Amino acid sequence: MKLVVAIVQNQDSRRLADEFTEKGVRATKLSSTGGFLRAGNTTFLMGVEDKKVNETLDLIKENCSTRTQTMMSPPSYDFSLESDLTYPVNVEVGGATIFVLPIDQFLQF
Ligand code: 2BA
Numbered sequence: 001m002k003l004v005v006a007i008v009q010n011q012d013s014r015r016l017a018d019e020f021t022e023k024g025v026r027a028t029k030l031s032s033t034g035g036f037l038r039a040g041n042t043t044f045l046m047g048v049e050d051k052k053v054n055e056t057l058d059l060i061k062e063n064c065s066t067r068t069q070t071m072m073s074p075p076s077y078d079f080s081l082e083s084d085l086t087y088p089v090n091v092e093v094g095g096a097t098i099f100v101l102p103i104d105q106f107l108q109f
């Protein structure tokens with residue numbers, strides 16, 4: 001069994017959760033925040049049988065889209081510069097960031 005941790009964009013999380021329910025993939029959904037953009041995203045935790053890992057990864061791939069987000073650059077702290085203006089920067093946010101980890105034990109009481 002593997003623990004699949006998938007960080008996805010909030011816009012994709014409802015559809016993905018619906019797909020998991022329909023396909024019998026058990027998941028826990030956590031509200032999370034990206035360290036870089038400081039914007040909300042969604043983290044799914046899934047305990048998945050080894051033979052269903054690829055199917056689960058395919059489901060995530062099919063239901064999550066890459067998008068471009070615009071953020072304001074941090075102001076410069078170089079006081080020798082005349083301008084401390086911030087400016088918009090485009091950042092591409094991936095469809096999903098996924099970690100697959102081995103599970104030592106899976107217990108339910
Ligand atoms: P954020 O940390 O908010 O990052 C959003 C996007 O900003 C990233 O998209 C990447 O394109 C860009 N980015 C992140 N850190 C950067 C940096 N130091 N310099 C320049 N650009 C940077 P993704 O790579 O698709 O990541 C989407 C979200 O997945 C991340 O949101 C974070 O919540 C999570 N994530 C990505 N890689 C991770 C990792 N190695 N460990 C833990 N969480 C990760």
